[in-house]
Amino acid sequence: xRNKRFRFGGMSWRIRVLAxxxxxxxxxxxxxxxxxxxxxxxxxxxxxxxxxxxxxYEAPKGPVLADTQxxxxxxxxxxxxxxxAPSEVRAVDTSLRSAMEVDPHxxxxxxxxxxxxxxxxxxxxxxxxxxxxxLDNARVPQGQPAxxxxxxxxxxxAHTGQVEGRAVSDDVAxxxxxxxxxxxxx
Numbered sequence: 602x603r604n605k606r607f608r609f610g611g612m613s614w615r616i617r618v619l620a621x622x623x624x625x626x627x628x629x630x631x632x633x634x635x636x637x638x639x640x641x642x643x644x645x646x647x648x649x650x651x652x653x654x655x656x657x658y659e660a661p662k663g664p665v666l667a668d669t670q671x672x673x674x675x676x677x678x679x680x681x682x683x684x685x686a687p688s689e690v691r692a693v694d695t696s697l698r699s700a701m702e703v704d705p706h707x708x709x710x711x712x713x714x715x716x717x718x719x720x721x722x723x724x725x726x727x728x729x730x731x732x733x734x735x736l737d738n739a740r741v742p743q744g745q746p747a748x749x750x751x752x753x754x755x756x757x758x759a760h761t762g763q764v765e766g767r768a769v770s771d772d773v774a775x776x777x778x779x780x781x782x783x784x785x786x787x
Contacts, residue, residue, distance in 0.1 A: 658716040660723040661760035668692065672786045674762045675728045678755055682769070684732030687753070691783040692728045697765065700727050700756045703776035704768065724759035727780055734769050 666674075671692055679687040698721035701707045713721060734753045741747060750769035754777065758765055768774070777783070 658719045663760055665759040666762055668786055671726055674757060679730060682734040682736055682753055684734055687730035687732040690730040690786040692726050692786050693780045693783045694726055695780045697721050697723050697725050699780055700725050703774045726757045726759050728755040729773050729777060736769050
Protein backbone atom coordinates (compact mmCIF):
# COMPACT_ATOMS: atom_id res chain seq x y z
CA UNK A 602 0.00 0.00 0.00
CA ARG A 603 1.39 3.36 -1.01
CA ASN A 604 1.60 6.33 1.31
CA LYS A 605 -0.05 8.89 -1.00
CA ARG A 606 1.23 12.32 -0.15
CA PHE A 607 2.30 15.21 -2.29
CA ARG A 608 4.28 17.41 0.00
CA PHE A 609 7.47 19.34 -0.44
CA GLY A 610 9.13 17.97 2.66
CA GLY A 611 12.79 18.23 3.44
CA MET A 612 13.06 21.95 2.81
CA SER A 613 16.65 23.02 2.57
CA TRP A 614 18.65 24.42 5.43
CA ARG A 615 18.71 27.74 3.62
CA ILE A 616 14.95 28.23 3.91
CA ARG A 617 14.89 27.10 7.55
CA VAL A 618 17.82 29.33 8.49
CA LEU A 619 16.33 32.35 6.73
CA ALA A 620 13.00 31.86 8.50
CA UNK A 621 14.73 31.47 11.88
CA UNK A 622 16.89 34.55 11.32
CA UNK A 623 13.83 36.56 10.30
CA UNK A 624 12.00 35.54 13.48
CA UNK A 625 15.00 36.34 15.69
CA UNK A 626 15.54 39.69 13.96
CA UNK A 627 11.88 40.55 14.45
CA UNK A 628 12.10 39.66 18.14
CA UNK A 629 15.31 41.65 18.59
CA UNK A 630 13.81 44.62 16.78
CA UNK A 631 10.71 44.46 19.02
CA UNK A 632 12.81 44.34 22.21
CA UNK A 633 15.05 47.14 20.91
CA UNK A 634 12.01 49.28 20.13
CA UNK A 635 10.51 48.63 23.58
CA UNK A 636 13.69 49.60 25.43
CA UNK A 637 14.33 52.57 23.15
CA UNK A 638 10.88 54.00 23.82
CA UNK A 639 11.45 53.64 27.56
CA UNK A 640 14.89 55.29 27.40
CA UNK A 641 15.73 58.88 28.26
CA UNK A 642 18.39 59.59 25.66
CA UNK A 643 16.13 61.77 23.56
CA UNK A 644 16.99 59.80 20.42
CA UNK A 645 13.82 59.03 18.44
CA UNK A 646 12.78 55.38 18.30
CA UNK A 647 14.29 53.61 15.31
CA UNK A 648 17.27 55.95 14.99
CA UNK A 649 20.78 55.69 16.32
CA UNK A 650 23.57 53.12 16.24
CA UNK A 651 21.59 50.22 17.75
CA UNK A 652 18.98 49.88 14.99
CA UNK A 653 18.49 46.17 14.20
CA UNK A 654 18.40 45.24 10.54
CA UNK A 655 16.67 42.24 9.03
CA UNK A 656 19.03 39.70 7.46
CA UNK A 657 19.60 40.01 3.74
CA TYR A 658 19.49 37.04 1.43
CA GLU A 659 21.78 37.00 -1.56
CA ALA A 660 20.83 34.56 -4.27
CA PRO A 661 23.63 32.46 -5.73
CA LYS A 662 25.21 34.13 -8.74
CA GLY A 663 26.98 32.86 -11.79
CA PRO A 664 25.92 30.53 -14.54
CA VAL A 665 22.96 28.24 -14.20
CA LEU A 666 23.55 24.52 -14.23
CA ALA A 667 23.74 22.76 -17.58
CA ASP A 668 21.14 20.09 -18.28
CA THR A 669 23.82 17.41 -17.92
CA GLN A 670 24.48 18.62 -14.35
CA UNK A 671 20.75 18.73 -13.55
CA UNK A 672 20.37 15.20 -14.93
CA UNK A 673 23.27 13.95 -12.83
CA UNK A 674 21.83 15.45 -9.63
CA UNK A 675 18.35 14.08 -10.43
CA UNK A 676 19.75 10.59 -11.00
CA UNK A 677 21.73 10.74 -7.73
CA UNK A 678 18.57 11.65 -5.78
CA UNK A 679 16.58 8.95 -7.62
CA UNK A 680 19.26 6.42 -6.70
CA UNK A 681 18.88 7.36 -3.03
CA UNK A 682 15.15 6.69 -3.48
CA UNK A 683 15.90 3.18 -4.80
CA UNK A 684 15.50 3.91 -8.53
CA UNK A 685 18.66 3.53 -10.57
CA ALA A 686 17.15 4.45 -13.94
CA PRO A 687 14.19 6.83 -13.66
CA SER A 688 12.11 7.43 -16.77
CA GLU A 689 10.44 10.52 -18.22
CA VAL A 690 12.91 12.86 -16.52
CA ARG A 691 11.77 16.43 -17.29
CA ALA A 692 12.84 19.86 -16.11
CA VAL A 693 11.40 23.36 -16.12
CA ASP A 694 13.05 26.61 -15.00
CA THR A 695 11.12 28.88 -12.64
CA SER A 696 11.34 30.84 -9.38
CA LEU A 697 11.31 29.23 -5.94
CA ARG A 698 8.00 30.94 -5.16
CA SER A 699 6.33 29.52 -8.28
CA ALA A 700 7.75 26.08 -7.54
CA MET A 701 6.45 26.20 -3.97
CA GLU A 702 2.99 27.28 -5.15
CA VAL A 703 2.68 23.98 -7.04
CA ASP A 704 1.74 22.34 -3.73
CA PRO A 705 -1.50 23.88 -2.42
CA HIS A 706 -0.48 22.96 1.15
CA UNK A 707 2.42 25.42 1.10
CA UNK A 708 1.49 28.77 2.62
CA UNK A 709 3.59 31.67 1.40
CA UNK A 710 3.37 35.23 2.73
CA UNK A 711 1.51 37.65 0.48
CA UNK A 712 3.88 40.51 1.34
CA UNK A 713 7.22 38.98 2.37
CA UNK A 714 10.06 41.03 3.84
CA UNK A 715 12.86 41.91 1.39
CA UNK A 716 15.06 38.96 2.39
CA UNK A 717 12.26 36.45 1.93
CA UNK A 718 11.20 38.10 -1.34
CA UNK A 719 14.76 37.68 -2.66
CA UNK A 720 14.76 34.02 -1.63
CA UNK A 721 11.38 33.42 -3.26
CA UNK A 722 12.62 35.06 -6.49
CA UNK A 723 15.72 32.85 -6.67
CA UNK A 724 16.06 30.69 -9.77
CA UNK A 725 15.26 26.99 -9.46
CA UNK A 726 14.78 23.98 -11.71
CA UNK A 727 11.78 21.75 -11.06
CA UNK A 728 12.54 18.16 -12.10
CA UNK A 729 9.95 15.40 -12.36
CA UNK A 730 10.68 11.73 -13.03
CA UNK A 731 8.94 8.37 -12.93
CA UNK A 732 9.90 5.17 -11.09
CA UNK A 733 9.01 3.29 -7.90
CA UNK A 734 10.44 5.70 -5.35
CA UNK A 735 10.85 5.19 -1.60
CA LEU A 736 12.04 8.17 0.46
CA ASP A 737 13.72 6.31 3.34
CA ASN A 738 15.27 9.50 4.72
CA ALA A 739 12.06 11.56 4.75
CA ARG A 740 10.82 12.79 8.11
CA VAL A 741 7.67 10.91 9.06
CA PRO A 742 5.91 10.36 12.37
CA GLN A 743 7.35 7.45 14.33
CA GLY A 744 5.83 4.17 13.24
CA GLN A 745 4.74 5.50 9.83
CA PRO A 746 6.16 4.03 6.62
CA ALA A 747 8.48 5.98 4.36
CA UNK A 748 6.64 7.89 1.61
CA UNK A 749 6.43 6.03 -1.70
CA UNK A 750 5.20 6.95 -5.14
CA UNK A 751 5.70 6.65 -8.87
CA UNK A 752 6.61 10.32 -9.42
CA UNK A 753 9.50 12.13 -7.72
CA UNK A 754 9.53 15.93 -7.97
CA UNK A 755 12.64 17.91 -7.05
CA UNK A 756 13.28 21.62 -6.65
CA UNK A 757 16.95 22.36 -7.35
CA UNK A 758 18.76 25.67 -6.97
CA ALA A 759 19.53 26.58 -10.59
CA HIS A 760 23.06 27.77 -9.74
CA THR A 761 24.29 25.36 -7.05
CA GLY A 762 22.20 22.23 -7.56
CA GLN A 763 21.18 22.22 -3.88
CA VAL A 764 17.98 20.20 -3.41
CA GLU A 765 15.55 22.80 -2.03
CA GLY A 766 12.56 20.47 -1.88
CA ARG A 767 11.30 17.09 -2.95
CA ALA A 768 7.98 15.33 -3.15
CA VAL A 769 6.80 11.87 -4.02
CA SER A 770 3.32 11.10 -5.37
CA ASP A 771 1.56 8.91 -7.87
CA ASP A 772 0.97 11.70 -10.41
CA VAL A 773 2.77 14.82 -11.55
CA ALA A 774 1.23 17.74 -9.65
CA UNK A 775 -1.19 19.75 -11.78
CA UNK A 776 0.66 22.99 -11.14
CA UNK A 777 3.93 21.75 -12.66
CA UNK A 778 2.54 22.11 -16.18
CA UNK A 779 1.66 25.75 -15.45
CA UNK A 780 5.33 26.54 -14.66
CA UNK A 781 6.29 26.46 -18.34
CA UNK A 782 7.37 24.10 -21.07
CA UNK A 783 9.28 21.18 -19.63
CA UNK A 784 12.32 19.80 -21.42
CA UNK A 785 13.30 16.13 -21.49
CA UNK A 786 16.50 15.25 -19.63
CA UNK A 787 16.75 11.53 -20.47
